[in-house]
Amino acid sequence: MSSNKGRVYAVTGAASGIGRATVERLVDDGASVVAVDLSAEALQWTASDDRIVAVAGDVTSEETNKAMVAAAIESFGSLHGVFLNAGIAGAGLIERAPMEMFDSVMDVNVRAVALGMRAALPRLREVDGGAIVVTGSTSGIGADPGLWTYNASKAAVINMAKSAALDVAHEGIRVNAVCPGPTRTGMTTEMQERDETANTMKNVVPMARWGEASELAAAVSFLLSPDSSFITAVALPVDGGVTANTGQFPTYGSRI
Numbered sequence: 255m256s257s258n259k260g261r262v263y264a265v266t267g268a269a270s271g272i273g274r275a276t277v278e279r280l281v282d283d284g285a286s287v288v289a290v291d292l293s294a295e296a297l298q299w300t301a302s303d304d305r306i307v308a309v310a311g312d313v314t315s316e317e318t319n320k321a322m323v324a325a326a327i328e329s330f331g332s333l334h335g336v337f338l339n340a341g342i343a344g345a346g347l348i349e350r351a352p353m354e355m356f357d358s359v360m361d362v363n364v365r366a367v368a369l370g371m372r373a374a375l376p377r378l379r380e381v382d383g384g385a386i387v388v389t390g391s392t393s394g395i396g397a398d399p400g401l402w403t404y405n406a407s408k409a410a411v412i413n414m415a416k417s418a419a420l421d422v423a424h425e426g427i428r429v430n431a432v433c434p435g436p437t438r439t440g441m442t443t444e445m446q447e448r449d450e451t452a453n454t455m456k457n458v459v460p461m462a463r464w465g466e467a468s469e470l471a472a473a474v475s476f477l478l479s480p481d482s483s484f485i486t487a488v489a490l491p492v493d494g495g496v497t498a499n500t501g502q503f504p505t506y507g508s509r510i
């Protein structure tokens with residue numbers, strides 16, 4: 255039996271990709287979930303399941319984060335953990351990408367996560383084993399060319415998770431970051447199309463393939479659950495080996 259059974263979670267960016275896969279995984283584990291994303295239409299898929307409550311709103315607003323926590327309490331009576339996962343990409347070279355892009359990427363990928371943590375923490379103190387997981391990225395451990403705003407935002411959110419973890423560790427609340435490598439979701443649709451001809455994953459991922467959203471969801475489910483009760487302040491790569499590879503030599507997958 256999963257140790258998530260009977261627990262209550264909230265997930266942002268729940269309409270698609272890693273967020274949706276995590277909602278599905280947590281419900282399969284026996285948890286109840288508040289699913290947050292920009293529009294009610296995009297969350298329509300949750301409607302037939304009474305273990306999921308949808309909250310439509312922009313996570314960059316304090317109101318949405320408060321509504322997320324309130325929905326957990328009103329619908330399910332408590333909140334054991336949040337997965338602060340909503341994120342946007344921002345491509346462009348440092349001198350060419352507009353500063354407005356920098357601001358919006360930071361707003362969603364960093365500031366909104368801070369709002370989510372601040373909204374959730376008072377409720378997490380009321381339960382045993384409260385947990386927060388944020389979505390970092392391999393781009394926040396190293397850096398990817400042409401993604402400077404995104405790289406900066408993901409490095410920031412990883413260290414924000416570690417900082418928050420240190421602040422609340424003595425209260426028994428854990429905060430961790432999951433760091434996806436290239437994962438097959440809506441965010442990477444163009445990359446996936448290019449990869450059909452370029453075969454990039456074979457060259458850069460030691461496991462020579464894309465990650466699946468369900469593989470991220472499995473890691474998040476573990477980090478939220480009491481099964482990881484002594485794990486806090488880590489940035490866990492779920493990346494098929496990408497961050498371990500210096501890139502100085504071709505991957506074995508590309509040589510065979």
Ligand SMILES: NC(=O)c1ccc[n+]([C@@H]2O[C@H](COP(=O)([O-])OP(=O)(O)OC[C@H]3O[C@@H](n4cnc5c(N)ncnc54)[C@H](O)[C@@H]3O)[C@@H](O)[C@H]2O)c1
Nearest residue numbers: 267269270271272312313340341391434436437439440441
């Ligand atoms: N897919 C990858 O390869 C990859 C790699 C590393 C990190 N990530 C991170 O994983 C997280 C999830 O992305 P994904 O790959 O599942 O992409 P996705 O585009 O499929 O899902 C992201 C979701 O976040 C929602 N969202 C965006 N801005 C929002 C806002 N302001 N308020 C509420 N919801 C908002 C979107 O509507 C969307 O449903 C992101 O933080 C992303 O940066 C993804």
